[in-house]
Amino acid sequence: MTTPTGPSPAPTRVLVLNSGSSSVKYQLIDMADRARLAAGLAERIGEETSAVSHQPLSTGGEKREWQGELADHDAALAAIAQELAADGLGLDSPELAAIGHRVVHGGLKLTEPTVIDDAVLAEIERLVPVAPLHNPANVTGIRTAQRLRPDLPQVAVFDTAFHSSMPEHAARYAIDVETADAHRVRRYGFHGTSHAYVSRKAAELLGRDGKDAADINLIVLHLGNGASASAVRAGRCEDTSMGLTPLEGLVMGTRSGDIDPAVVFHLGRVAGMSADEVDDLLNKRSGLLGLCGANDMREIRRRMDAGDAAARLAFDIYIHRLRKYIGAYYAVLGRVDAVVFTAGVGENAAPVREAAVAGLEELGLAVDGDLNAAGGKEARLISPASARVKVAVVPTDEELEIAEQSYALVTASPGPGPEGGAG
Ligand code: ADP
Numbered sequence: 512m513t514t515p516t517g518p519s520p521a522p523t524r525v526l527v528l529n530s531g532s533s534s535v536k537y538q539l540i541d542m543a544d545r546a547r548l549a550a551g552l553a554e555r556i557g558e559e560t561s562a563v564s565h566q567p568l569s570t571g572g573e574k575r576e577w578q579g580e581l582a583d584h585d586a587a588l589a590a591i592a593q594e595l596a597a598d599g600l601g602l603d604s605p606e607l608a609a610i611g612h613r614v615v616h617g618g619l620k621l622t623e624p625t626v627i628d629d630a631v632l633a634e635i636e637r638l639v640p641v642a643p644l645h646n647p648a649n650v651t652g653i654r655t656a657q658r659l660r661p662d663l664p665q666v667a668v669f670d671t672a673f674h675s676s677m678p679e680h681a682a683r684y685a686i687d688v689e690t691a692d693a694h695r696v697r698r699y700g701f702h703g704t705s706h707a708y709v710s711r712k713a714a715e716l717l718g719r720d721g722k723d724a725a726d727i728n729l730i731v732l733h734l735g736n737g738a739s740a741s742a743v744r745a746g747r748c749e750d751t752s753m754g755l756t757p758l759e760g761l762v763m764g765t766r767s768g769d770i771d772p773a774v775v776f777h778l779g780r781v782a783g784m785s786a787d788e789v790d791d792l793l794n795k796r797s798g799l800l801g802l803c804g805a806n807d808m809r810e811i812r813r814r815m816d817a818g819d820a821a822a823r824l825a826f827d828i829y830i831h832r833l834r835k836y837i838g839a840y841y842a843v844l845g846r847v848d849a850v851v852f853t854a855g856v857g858e859n860a861a862p863v864r865e866a867a868v869a870g871l872e873e874l875g876l877a878v879d880g881d882l883n884a885a886g887g888k889e890a891r892l893i894s895p896a897s898a899r900v901k902v903a904v905v906p907t908d909e910e911l912e913i914a915e916q917s918y919a920l921v922t923a924s925p926g927p928g929p930e931g932g933a934g
Pocket of ligand 1: 734735736737764806807808809854855856859860
């Protein structure tokens with residue numbers, strides 16, 4: 512191929528991959544204008560009933576769905592590449608600047624977005640004991656993508672990174688220091704990409720009111736199926752509700768959140784449950800699901816409206832825990848500019864937002880009924896204009912944040928090395 516005489520345009524596209532043990536979610540984003548070109552999901556990888564659903568967004572085409580067997584992640588990524596190629600967005604395109612990977616656990620060393628080389632990959636693998644469900648799948652996704660485009664920078668963006676600014680008094684558990692350090696037992700926090708994105712967007716929203724971003728204190732409530740709260744001072748995390756694992760903190764869809772650790776020993780002694788069985792109970796059969804048999808807030812609201820007492824109690828327990836964290840983080844920060852709701856429940860469930868701050872006028876907190884009920888896809892304030900502490904809804908966008916961070920990294924470096932090893 513002949514080289515064109517003029518300079519070729521710099522690549523601006525980022526493929527964002529979120530690899531789970533049996534699924535890969537993806538988005539292709541053009542960072543020139545933040546346009547979403549395609550999005551999709553390959554799921555049930557390794558089963559006979561694997562499926563790919565692909566949404567072409569640049570062409571406005573119909574969603575395409577495919578069913579068959581994807582033996583492994585290589586097959587899944589090949590299927591994704593094929594779907595993208597069918598839209599003229601093939602992964603061999605020179606317009607692709609990077610592949611950005613969501614990586615759940617970066618531990619204490621990987622606290623910034625990082626171009627992946629062998630040493631970074633080894634560190635992600637070293638953290639498998641503290642993230643046994645997530646990091647192995649993330650490593651598989653990275654290796655697969657490296658085989659597909661060995662020449663391209665692959666960037667890891669860590670869910671724990673935003674929380675690495677937590678001071679030691681928030682990050683340490685009050686247990687024997689030697690034991691803790693020997694086994695890396697401390698509070699890391701998760702959902703960091705979302706907390707980072709939402710904090711920045713909330714600061715922009717408040718900035719329009721004349722606030723100085725460097726002096727904004729936020730309580731961010733990421734309420735999805737998993738849920739976490741964080742206390743953010745001037746864009747830096749000071750405390751967050753998830754800990755060594757995503758189990759700690761708020762009541763979630765299927766996770767218990769905070770619990771007396773002695774419950775684990777008690778169930779071992781009196782119910783003969785193994786550690787793995789209690790792990791399964793607390794992570795998968797607890798939270799809203801364990802309390803009332805449903806983990807979707809829409810279903811719980813429907814049941815409450817129909818007079819279901821278990822759904823009512825589950826909602827009340829969920830709200831009680833949320834309010835405790837709002838109070839706790841108010842005290843951690845000393846002064847709060849806004850409480851910010853995000854993710855599936857936080858963005859959509861007006862009754863949750865209302866109940867979370869009801870009766871807290873003494874703390875300067877209130878929601879305006881009409882603004883709260885109004886809905887919308889934009890970041891918005893839902894507190895009365897006179898409120899001392901604002902309440903905001905800020906839709907999260909973890910894929911865009913991963914793309915932003917990956918793109919910023921690869922365009923800032925003097926030029927990625929031939930093996931993407933600029934680490
Ligand atoms: P994940 O944690 O899986 O990324 P999301 O942030 O997408 O989840 O949140 C999913 C949850 O959001 C659902 O389980 C449901 O409880 C809740 N949800 C989604 N839409 C609504 C809605 N319109 N009203 C209330 N809750 C909703």
